[in-house]
Amino acid sequence: MTRSGNPKSEIRNPKSESRTSSSGFRVSLGGVIFQNPILLASGTFGFGLEFPKVVRRMGGIVSKGITPRPRAGNPPPRIWEVPHGIINSVGLENPGVEDFVQTVLPAMRFGRARVLVNVAGDTVEEYAEVVRRIDSEPVAGFELNVSCPNVRAGGVAFGRNPKLVARIVKAARRATRKLLVTKLTANFVDPALTARAAEDAGSDAVSLINTVMAQAFDARGRPALGGGTGGLSGPAIKPFALYCVQRAAQAVRIPVIGGGGITSGRDVREFLLAGARMVQIGSVNLVDPCAGIRILEEFRGRSESRQSGPDRLGQESRNQ
Amino acid sequence: MTNDEIRMTIRSSRPATPACVQARVVKRKLLAPDVVSVWLRVPEIARVIQPGQFVQVKASSSDEPFLRRPFSVAQQRRDGIRVIFRVVGQGTALLAAARPGDEWNILGPLGRPAPLVRNRNVIIIGGGIGIAPLLFLAERLCRQNRVHVLLGAQNRQELILLPEFRRLGVKLSLATDDGSLGNEGFVTDTLQTVICGLRSAIAPVVFACGPRPMLRKARKLTQGLESYAFWEERMGCGTGICYGCAVKRADGQGYLRFCQEGPVLKMSDIEI
Numbered sequence: 001m002t003r004s005g006n007p008k009s010e011i012r013n014p015k016s017e018s019r020t021s022s023s024g025f026r027v028s029l030g031g032v033i034f035q036n037p038i039l040l041a042s043g044t045f046g047f048g049l050e051f052p053k054v055v056r057r058m059g060g061i062v063s064k065g066i067t068p069r070p071r072a073g074n075p076p077p078r079i080w081e082v083p084h085g086i087i088n089s090v091g092l093e094n095p096g097v098e099d100f101v102q103t104v105l106p107a108m109r110f111g112r113a114r115v116l117v118n119v120a121g122d123t124v125e126e127y128a129e130v131v132r133r134i135d136s137e138p139v140a141g142f143e144l145n146v147s148c149p150n151v152r153a154g155g156v157a158f159g160r161n162p163k164l165v166a167r168i169v170k171a172a173r174r175a176t177r178k179l180l181v182t183k184l185t186a187n188f189v190d191p192a193l194t195a196r197a198a199e200d201a202g203s204d205a206v207s208l209i210n211t212v213m214a215q216a217f218d219a220r221g222r223p224a225l226g227g228g229t230g231g232l233s234g235p236a237i238k239p240f241a242l243y244c245v246q247r248a249a250q251a252v253r254i255p256v257i258g259g260g261g262i263t264s265g266r267d268v269r270e271f272l273l274a275g276a277r278m279v280q281i282g283s284v285n286l287v288d289p290c291a292g293i294r295i296l297e298e299f300r301g302r303s304e305s306r307q308s309g310p311d312r313l314g315q316e317s318r319n320q
Numbered sequence: 321m322t323n324d325e326i327r328m329t330i331r332s333s334r335p336a337t338p339a340c341v342q343a344r345v346v347k348r349k350l351l352a353p354d355v356v357s358v359w360l361r362v363p364e365i366a367r368v369i370q371p372g373q374f375v376q377v378k379a380s381s382s383d384e385p386f387l388r389r390p391f392s393v394a395q396q397r398r399d400g401i402r403v404i405f406r407v408v409g410q411g412t413a414l415l416a417a418a419r420p421g422d423e424w425n426i427l428g429p430l431g432r433p434a435p436l437v438r439n440r441n442v443i444i445i446g447g448g449i450g451i452a453p454l455l456f457l458a459e460r461l462c463r464q465n466r467v468h469v470l471l472g473a474q475n476r477q478e479l480i481l482l483p484e485f486r487r488l489g490v491k492l493s494l495a496t497d498d499g500s501l502g503n504e505g506f507v508t509d510t511l512q513t514v515i516c517g518l519r520s521a522i523a524p525v526v527f528a529c530g531p532r533p534m535l536r537k538a539r540k541l542t543q544g545l546e547s548y549a550f551w552e553e554r555m556g557c558g559t560g561i562c563y564g565c566a567v568k569r570a571d572g573q574g575y576l577r578f579c580q581e582g583p584v585l586k587m588s589d590i591e592i
Contacts, residue, residue, distance in 0.1 A: 076575070
């Protein structure tokens with residue numbers, strides 16, 4: 001699939017598709033080149049404005065989820081700590097696409113680090129609406145968050161239904177020629193099925209696994225989170241995430257962005273071994289806002305100390 | 321989040337990244353049952369931290385417990401800070417076992433400082449463990465303001481930091497639930513008396529920290545006055561990036577992140 005570049009869009013280089021640069025740790029995804037394979041996961045680093053120096057070092061940042069209209073988010077408590085992780089129920093608090101474009105996005109300048117906008121909505125049309133509004137802005141691409149409840153489909157999360165995933169991807173695809181990543185859920189669905197649906201519908205890549213649906217109670221026996229239930233993340237979900245990423249990577253030809261409980265360079269490598277081309281780090285950012293830099297350095301150190309060097313990593317990460 | 325707040329976030333984005341630094345435990349003391357005081361040598365943070373700001377402490381070198389523990393700062397000296405906390409769970413229990421020479425990984429300083437007012441009547445009201453951050457504030461404010469400190473706790477034993485406050489030479493009123501020290505009853509009863517006595521004079525500025533019911537009462541009593549609450553609750557990152565700590569805005573426009581917009585919040589801005 002060739003696409004003419006939008007004048008404002010970032011440079012795409014189709015020739016470098018499916019290659020990890022031998023001169024460093026650059027990776028290419030749908031024609032967009034990232035300086036390294038580590039992304040800051042949506043919702044775990046805000047809009048990057050608190051720590052721009054950290055963002056600059058990363059492959060890129062995925063913004064908080066943007067919806068057509070502002071969302072206040074869920075009542076507190078929004079975070080509940082559990083063994084080796086957290087359950088969150090932030091509820092997509094965001095300023096809405098208009099304020100995002102007018103006020104936030106102009107400040108999101110992070111040098112060579114790419115900006116992806118995470119897109120969410122209540123309906124298929126809302127996803128396309130947000131993508132359309134941002135398409136002419138200087139962002140590298142979009143990540144479709146298909147794990148929000150869909151009222152029209154009777155409360156079933158979009159991401160559990162391959163047909164709905166396909167419809168959302170198609171609608172978004174019509175709205176942009178930029179990099180389109182579909183962020184899949186692993187809740188009550190085989191990610192191989194939804195990954196294939198996203199691929200067939202024109203997604204350039206898939207990312208997974210987002211959080212794992214979870215329930216917690218406080219000491220008094222009430223639901224611990226203001227939103228009632230939440231999503232589990234952190235090292236607690238890493239083995240499950242690795243499994244899901246491997247499964248998705250074996251099912252599709254498009255690149256996979258893996259994530260779930262990464263806290264070290266070694267973890268990054270494991271996700272690449274599972275078939276991911278890039279990774280997302282999330283919960284660890286809450287513990288240390290500079291974790292991305294540490295993880296990158298650990299990953300580089302590990303890779304360089306191996307005989308075969310970074311090239312081999314690139315081969316490992318390919319799905320073909 | 322409104323446009324103005326987004327602009328504020330952009331403006332307030334710190335040019336220097338608050339660093340994770342190693343702090344050395346210098347002194348550890350039990351102030352009351354389950355209330356621990358720790359002096360830390362950590363010049364990088366001590367030199368810049370202001371009253372109201374806080375630090376996030378890693379309770380272990382592993383990923384268990386996962387999140388850091390947010391502690392307000394009770395005192396600051398040239399090279400060190402003093403944190404005081406109550407043991408409430410696994411993380412604080414681990415930290416309470418600290419010994420001199422131990423190293424803690426600390427992230428800070430975090431949050432916005434309290435407004436350092438001048439030439440005012442200042443009322444500082446603290447309850448229980450909420451007394452701790454107010455000592456740092458009182459130390460900074462006592463020279464340039466007329467400061468009246470009201471402290472309350474369940475009993476004499478739980479009323480912490482009394483010698484430190486006495487040393488400041490500020491006017492001090494005490495209250496305990498059981499009457500074992502100071503007035504018998506809530507410290508907010510004292511606040512009511514103090515505010516009634518002051519109304520005719522220059523309007524005071526009030527700072528409060530303590531349990532939720534105390535803050536709720538203080539908010540009611542200080543309506544129309546400039547008053548601030550030091551908000552203490554569980555949080556995620558402490559740095560503004562996770563949107564996990566939310567306090568409801570009084571104007572119905574959603575939530576504030578109290579790690580970023582706070583932890584010192586104007587009482588009229590929030591629902592308590």
